[in-house]
Each structure stands twice: as structure tokens, then as C-alpha cells.
Amino acid sequence: MEKVLKIDYQKCTGCRLCELVCSVSHHGVSNPARSRIKVVKWEAEGLYVPMTCQQCEDAPCISVCPVKATSRDENDGFVVIDYEKCIGCRSCVTVCPFGARNYSTIDKVVLKCDLCGGDPQCARFCEVKAVDFISADRLSQSKKKDAAKRLSTAQKAAATLYPE
Amino acid sequence: MALNRKIAYIDLSTGKIETKPIPVEVRRKFLGGRGLDAYLLYNHTKKGVDSLGPKNTLIVSGGILTATCASATARTHVMAKSPLTNLLGSCNMGGFFAPELAWAGFHHLVIKGKAKKPVYLWIHNGEIEIRDAASLWGLTTTETQWAIRKELDDEDIKSMVIGPAGENLVRFANVMTGIKNSGGRTGMGAVMGSKNLKAIAARGTMDIKIAHPIDALEFNKRFIDQITSAKVNQTQGTLGTPFIWGATNSWGGVRTRNFQYNQCEYADDIEPERIDEICTETMGPHHMTGCFGCQVHCRAKYKIPTGPYAGKYDEGPEYTSQGAFGGEPDCKSAETVLTGNHLVNQWGVDNLEIGSIIAWAMELYELGILTSKDTDGLELRFGNDEALLEMVRRICFREGWLGDTLADGGIPASEKIGKNSFDYLIQVKGMNNLHSDERATPGLALNIATASRGSDHLRSRPAIDLYHLPEAVLRKIYSNPVPYDGPLSSEHTEYIGKPWQVFWQENCYMAVDCLGICKYHTTFLGATLPNFEDWPKVLYYNTGLEFTPKDIWDIAERCNNIERLFNLREGLTRDDLKKGDTLNHRYFDEPCLRGAPDVIGAKIDRKKFKKMVDEFYVHHGWDKNGVPTPETLKRLGLDQEPSHLL
Numbered sequence: 001m002e003k004v005l006k007i008d009y010q011k012c013t014g015c016r017l018c019e020l021v022c023s024v025s026h027h028g029v030s031n032p033a034r035s036r037i038k039v040v041k042w043e044a045e046g047l048y049v050p051m052t053c054q055q056c057e058d059a060p061c062i063s064v065c066p067v068k069a070t071s072r073d074e075n076d077g078f079v080v081i082d083y084e085k086c087i088g089c090r091s092c093v094t095v096c097p098f099g100a101r102n103y104s105t106i107d108k109v110v111l112k113c114d115l116c117g118g119d120p121q122c123a124r125f126c127e128v129k130a131v132d133f134i135s136a137d138r139l140s141q142s143k144k145k146d147a148a149k150r151l152s153t154a155q156k157a158a159a160t161l162y163p164e
Numbered sequence: 165m166a167l168n169r170k171i172a173y174i175d176l177s178t179g180k181i182e183t184k185p186i187p188v189e190v191r192r193k194f195l196g197g198r199g200l201d202a203y204l205l206y207n208h209t210k211k212g213v214d215s216l217g218p219k220n221t222l223i224v225s226g227g228i229l230t231a232t233c234a235s236a237t238a239r240t241h242v243m244a245k246s247p248l249t250n251l252l253g254s255c256n257m258g259g260f261f262a263p264e265l266a267w268a269g270f271h272h273l274v275i276k277g278k279a280k281k282p283v284y285l286w287i288h289n290g291e292i293e294i295r296d297a298a299s300l301w302g303l304t305t306t307e308t309q310w311a312i313r314k315e316l317d318d319e320d321i322k323s324m325v326i327g328p329a330g331e332n333l334v335r336f337a338n339v340m341t342g343i344k345n346s347g348g349r350t351g352m353g354a355v356m357g358s359k360n361l362k363a364i365a366a367r368g369t370m371d372i373k374i375a376h377p378i379d380a381l382e383f384n385k386r387f388i389d390q391i392t393s394a395k396v397n398q399t400q401g402t403l404g405t406p407f408i409w410g411a412t413n414s415w416g417g418v419r420t421r422n423f424q425y426n427q428c429e430y431a432d433d434i435e436p437e438r439i440d441e442i443c444t445e446t447m448g449p450h451h452m453t454g455c456f457g458c459q460v461h462c463r464a465k466y467k468i469p470t471g472p473y474a475g476k477y478d479e480g481p482e483y484t485s486q487g488a489f490g491g492e493p494d495c496k497s498a499e500t501v502l503t504g505n506h507l508v509n510q511w512g513v514d515n516l517e518i519g520s521i522i523a524w525a526m527e528l529y530e531l532g533i534l535t536s537k538d539t540d541g542l543e544l545r546f547g548n549d550e551a552l553l554e555m556v557r558r559i560c561f562r563e564g565w566l567g568d569t570l571a572d573g574g575i576p577a578s579e580k581i582g583k584n585s586f587d588y589l590i591q592v593k594g595m596n597n598l599h600s601d602e603r604a605t606p607g608l609a610l611n612i613a614t615a616s617r618g619s620d621h622l623r624s625r626p627a628i629d630l631y632h633l634p635e636a637v638l639r640k641i642y643s644n645p646v647p648y649d650g651p652l653s654s655e656h657t658e659y660i661g662k663p664w665q666v667f668w669q670e671n672c673y674m675a676v677d678c679l680g681i682c683k684y685h686t687t688f689l690g691a692t693l694p695n696f697e698d699w700p701k702v703l704y705y706n707t708g709l710e711f712t713p714k715d716i717w718d719i720a721e722r723c724n725n726i727e728r729l730f731n732l733r734e735g736l737t738r739d740d741l742k743k744g745d746t747l748n749h750r751y752f753d754e755p756c757l758r759g760a761p762d763v764i765g766a767k768i769d770r771k772k773f774k775k776m777v778d779e780f781y782v783h784h785g786w787d788k789n790g791v792p793t794p795e796t797l798k799r800l801g802l803d804q805e806p807s808h809l810l
Binding site: 010011012013014015016017020021024025027028029030031032033034043044045046048105106121124125127128 | 231232233235260267306310342343369370371372373374377380381384385388392447448449450451452453454455456457458459461465477479
């Protein structure tokens with residue numbers, strides 16, 4: 001079953017542990033500059049949004065790659081980079097609508113989320129589940145539930161206002 | 165790797181900057197963070213330096229584990245001689261500054277001299293630059309941080325700054341990073357101000373190589389599970405530190421009206437649940453936020469709901485803000501607590517000290533020791549919210565006779581005000597007490613009386629005293645890593661065994677401060693949290709250095725003794741009311757009037773207290789006057805200090 005990263009920015013506490021564990025698990029070093037996920041912050045408003053690759057179905061990074069270095073992994077369904085082919089032209093960085101492709105000035109390569117081969121560490125370490133790894137068909141389940149709750153609350157309130 | 169983070173010596177008078185590696189032998193003796201800071205302070209200042217003069221040395225650091233794959237290692241430590249106490253100045257804050265400093269290549273900054281005009285430091289990937297801060301002078305703490313980001317065109321810059329209070333040399337001005345992370349105590353902001361140093365900005369992308377990354381990652385996961393499984397941390401993660409105020413206030417353990425009472429009655433509007441409600445209303449259900457890499461996420465985000473500051477965003481308010489703007493001045497409105505918290509964050513001043521000193525002034529006013537002539541007509545009475553907030557402003561900007569007087573701290577102010585005003589000043593070593601009331605808990609009273617930076621609840625507090633854990637559990641905690649078979653009591657009102665608990669906690673908190681970890685991740689408010697046996701592992705996986713739990717205990721003891729040596733050199737004497745290990749007379753003479761049955765009538769017994777201090781000194785290997793004996797110094801390898809290894 002295809003699983004995806006679900007980001008619920010409202011739950012994010014802005015601690016950036018996801019950035020830390022991403023860089024440690026991929027590179028053995030602590031350095032957010034090497035992380036594939038980044039928490040974008042508006043600190044003065046208390047708003048934090050973790051940004052990472054969405055593994056788009058119709059991925060612009062795949063279409064734009066001039067040397068076909070980016071492709072979809074047929075087994076797991078996520079977008080992968082073949083570093084044998086990648087020429088580091090950064091076209092994918094330019095077209096990504098989420099800015100999820102990073103260019104590492106340290107290694108001079110394009111980096112992106114590879115879902116840690118199926119066990120994404122960011123989701124594993126995020127206690128509040130602002131980043132979660134769930135099956136794609138359940139992506140909107142919690143939102144549905146929240147909306148349904150609001151609806152039922154509204155109906156209950158309405159019933160109180162206009163008794164039969 | 166973490167061990168190749170350097171130390172930088174910066175002379176603001178000459179502009180000379182020198183960087184050096186930190187030898188492994190020094191790490192083995194002092195680890196890093198607060199411990200190494202204490203060593204540097206002792207070695208880089210001379211006896212009796214003017215705390216606001218160019219010869220005072222300001223030390224800024226991250227712990228040895230900061231920015232590694234160890235949970236919650238975001239603490240920044242700042243040390244210098246304190247302008248408030250003229251003894252050890254030391255403060256510790258969370259946020260994101262220390263990790264950024266580590267990624268920029270540094271663990272310790274030793275800042276000397278005084279710049280001719282306002283400057284700030286810009287630290288970027290191993291380079292340090294002294295830059296002009298003329299345009300930053302006068303800005304609030306948040307404005308300063310934003311202006312630096314704009315000037316250097318990088319949103320990810322983290323800076324540690326002072327606000328107007330620091331510029332105005334308010335002797336309890338703090339240093340701030342982020343919206344509300346503050347190194348509050350002992351006036352380190354005034355030291356920065358005295359050096360014309362407005363800010364230290366850092367940004368780094370340098371790798372910190374983890375010695376054993378897979379093990380470090382897995383151990384971190386175990387650590388996190390241990391930390392989040394503790395009920396106390398789950399509560400902190402929902403209500404933040406205000407939950408402590410809620411608990412201690414209902415029990416009768418907070419000081420109100422400057423020690424006249426020990427409970428704030430009819431204060432529903434400032435109870436933690438009400439504050440949580442306001443946070444939920446203004447910021448939504450998920451309104452908690454955390455420091456770097458932390459799962460406890462103990463601070464709340466809020467917008468001030470009503471009043472002249474309505475709509476302003478801030479974080480907190482902490483336990484201390486509830487005391488400072490609620491309990492102590494006997495104000496009972498959430499709006500006042502949230503606004504007060506916002507003002508001190510923006511102007512950069514210690515909320516605890518300012519709340520405490522204003523409450524003192526309020527009592528003096530009600531007693532007639534201060535008159536409306538002194539206050540320029542301000543009705544400085546308990547429960548007057550407007551007067552409280554106005555006084556905060558006057559102190560931060562040194563306005564009016566009283567504002568200027570109080571800005572110099574309690575003891576100088578009491579000397580200026582005269583009469584018997586000093587008798588009402590609730591302080592230890594010149595620093596005002598937290599708003600907690602320790603009369604029913606002798607162990608905690610011993611803690612504040614003997615803490616190295618003056619009255620302090622984060623140096624050696626055996627806070628689990630209040631949980632009434634079975635004695636067998638206490639013995640398990642307090643007999644490790646050093647065997648202890650002396651008396652222990654799970655009764656919080658007892659005196660026996662408490663000196664050992666305070667001594668043990670002192671070493672425990674020192675170890676945590678050296679590592680750079682937050683205290684909520686050790687035996688502070690929860691008995692099951694990480695401890696001496698866990699730290700060797702986390703140190704080994706991250707840095708490759710091998711230690712035993714006893715090694716870490718010894719390091720902590722060594723660092724505590726260095727702090728003691730510093731204080732003794734600056735004139736600490738045991739029974740001195742202004743500079744010693746003792747308490748205000750009200751602790752001994754006035755019993756608690758409110759609270760639970762085990763609190764009402766409680767006061768500290770002078771004789772038993774003296775015996776506790778004696779015993780506490782014996783555990784340390786100090787003589788009757790609290791001076792480390794030659795044998796103790798030799799055992800800890802401190803007999804050659806100052807040794808100038810760095």
C-alpha cells in the first residue's frame with residue numbers, strides 16, 4: 001500500500017528535530033543544511049510549516065530533468081534521483097512548486113526526501129505528529145472527522161435554537 | 165565533530181579576535197557549557213573587577229552536546245561577574261541560539277573589553293566579525309533580531325540580544341533570543357550593555373560529525389520515549405510551566421504581597437487553565453512550541469486578548485511571570501500577566517527580579533517607607549495593575565527617582581531608600597527570590613540559600629521532595645552514582661537528609677548544564693527522567709568520549725567548586741545577609757498564614773537550618789565557613805587554580 005508523508009503544520013511546535021534526524025540518518029552528521037525537510041517559520045506570528053517533497057504524481061522535477069536523472073521508483077512509488085546521471089543543473093530546484101528540492105553547497109548535489117527507503121525518520125521522531133507517515137487513502141481522514149465534528153456541533157446548536 | 169568546536173577570544177576594546185581548539189583534557193575536566201564557563205570566568209577575571217567595567221569577562225557557550233543528536237540540547241549559557249550581586253553571574257536559556265553557534269563553529273565565546281560605540285558580533289562558519297550596531301541601539305529585543313536578519317539578508321540567523329533595559333544598565337537586564345527565550349538571572353544583559361555589545365548573531369552550516377550516528381539516533385529515540393512518558397512532561401507539554409503555579413498556589417507554596425502571604429486567593433483569571441483557554445482562543449488548539457529538538461514543548465503561544473496591547477503576539481507566560489505579575493503584586497488579571505510578560509520580553513529584563521522588586525516597593529509604599537513623593541504620585545499599592553506595569557516601564561527606562569533606584573537592584577536600592585527597608589527585601593546574595601515560598605520545605609529553603617548565583621530554584625532544587633516518594637525510591641535515586649547510606653526523608657517538612665539531596669541535585673544540575681541539556685530532561689520535576697547512568701551513553705554515541713557515571717559526578721563537583729572559589733574570591737561569607745548562604749529573617753520569624761494544613765504555621769527553624777548548612781558543607785568537603793579544604797581541592801584537581809589551560 002502506498003504511504004505518504006502527511007504534514008499538519010498546525011501541530012508543529014517548531015523544534016526542528018525532523019531536520020536534525022534527517023541529516024544524522026542520511027549523512028551521519030548533525031547539520032540542518034543537509035536536511036531534506038525544513039521547518040519554515042514565521043516566528044513573530046508563531047507559525048511553523050515543515051516543508052518536504054510531496055512525491056507528486058505528476059512531478060515537475062521528473063518532467064524538467066534534461067538527463068532523466070529523476071524518476072519514480074516503481075516498487076515504492078516515490079521520486080528518486082540517480083546520482084550517476086544527475087548533472088547538478090538545478091532545473092528541478094527551480095520548478096518544484098514547494099521548494100522541496102534542496103541544493104547542498106557542501107556536497108554540490110541536489111538533495112530531496114527519499115522517505116528513508118520506507119521508514120522516514122522525521123515522522124518517527126515527531127512526537128506531535130505534525131509529520132506523519134500514513135497510507136495515501138487515509139490522508140484526509142482526520143480532516144473529514146474534524147469537519148464532521150464541526151458540522152454535528154453546528155447542527156446540535158441549531159437544534160437547541162429551534163426546538164421542534 | 166562536537167569536540168572540534170572552538171573557543172573564541174574577542175577583545176572589543178582592541179578588535180582583536182583569536183580562536184583556539186578546546187583540548188580534550190579540558191573537556192575531560194570541565195566538559196563544556198556552564199562548567200567550562202565557570203573555569204574560564206575564574207581564570208579570565210581578577211578579584212574585585214568592576215562588573216560593569218571593561219575588565220569584566222562575558223562568556224557565552226553551548227554545552228558539549230549542543231546541536232548533536234541528543235534530545236533537547238539547545239541551552240545557551242552566559243556567565244560574567246554579576247552587576248546585580250557582584251558575585252557569580254550566570255544564566256541559561258533555551259531557544260535556537262546555541263545550536264546555531266555550534267554549527268557556526270564555536271562552543272565558547274570569551275568577550276573582553278568595551279567597544280567605543282555600539283557593536284554586534286556576526287559569527288558565520290568559523291569567522292567572527294565585529295559590526296556597527298548604531299542602527300540597532302534603542303530597538304526592542306525582537307526588533308533587533310529582525311533588523312539583523314534584514315541587514316545580513318538571512319532569515320535563518322539566530323541572535324542573542326539585549327533590549328533597552330540592558331542598554332540602560334538595569335542591573336537585572338536579561339539577554340534574549342527568539343521571542344521569549346531569556347537568560348534572565350543576574351543581569352547578564354547589563355554586562356552586554358556595559359560593553360556596548362547589542363547582539364551576537366550566529367549562522368552556521370558546518371557539519372557536526374556524530375561519532376556513532378545510528379546508535380546516537382536510536383538512543384535519542386529511547387531518551388525521547390523516556391522523557392515523554394513522564395506525566396510531568398505531558399502536563400508541561402499542554403499547560404507549560406504555569407501548571408506549577410496552579411499546583412503550588414492551591415497548596416500554599418507561592419509568595420504573595422512580598423512574603424506577607426503564601427497563597428494568591430480568588431485568582432481564577434490567572435490559573436493555568438484560564439491561560440490555556442486564552443492561548444486556545446487566540447492561537448488555536450495546538451498552541452505549544454518548543455526549543456530546538458525538544459519534545460516537551462513547554463511554552464505556549466498567545467496573543468494578548470484585551471487592553472492597550474490587544475492582539476500582540478508573545479510566548480509564555482511562564483510560572484515566573486504568573487508570580488511576577490500576578491501573585492507577588494497581588495494582581496489578578498490575565499491581561500496584566502500576559503502584558504507584563506510581553507513588556508519584559510520586549511525590553512529585555514528579568515521578569516522574576518522586576519516582579520519581586522516591585523512587590524517589595526509596594527510593601528514599602530503601604531508601610532509609608534516610600535511616599536507618593538518618591539513614586540512621582542503613583543499609587544504603588546498591591547493589586548494596582550496599572551501602577552505595576554507603569555513601574556516596569558520606569559525601571560527598564562530608569563525613569564523617575566524610584567525607577568532609577570530600583571533599576572540598581574534590591575540591596576543598593578535599600579541603601580538609598582534607607583529606614584528599615586532592607587528587612588523587607590526577600591533576597592539571597594543580592595538577588596531577589598523566586599515567588600515560591602519555601603517555609604514548609606526546608607530542603608528547598610536550603611537550596612535557595614546556598615545556590616551559587618544567589619537565590620535560585622534551578623541550581624540544586626530537590627523538587628521531587630513534594631511527591632512523597634517512598635524512601636526506598638529516594639534512596640535509589642540519591643545513592644547513585646555515589647553510594648549514600650545516611651538519612652533520607654520523603655517528608656517535605658523534614659530537615660534530615662535534605663543537605664545530601666540538595667548536594668546531589670546540585671551536581672545533577674551542573675552535569676545537565678555542562679552537557680547543554682534542559683533540566684526538564686533530568687530528575688528535576690520527574691523521578692524517572694534521564695540521570696547519571698544515561699549521560700555516559702549519550703556522550704559516547706555523540707562525541708566518542710568515554711566516561712563513567714562517577715566521572716560525570718566528579719566533573720560536576722569540580723565545576724561547582726570552581727563557582728564556589730569565584731564567589732569566595734569576591735567576598736562570600738557564610739552568615740552575611742547580603743553575600744552569604746542565608747535567608748531573610750521572615751523565613752524564620754513569620755509563619756505561613758494560608759494554604760493546606762501542612763503549610764499553615766510553617767516556618768524555618770533557625771537552629772535546624774544552621775545544622776543543615778553545616779551538613780551541606782561537610783558533604784562538599786568544605787570547612788565551617790564554606791571554604792573548600794585543601795584536601796577537597798586536591799581531590800578535584802583544583803589546587804593549582806587559576807591554571808590558565810585556556
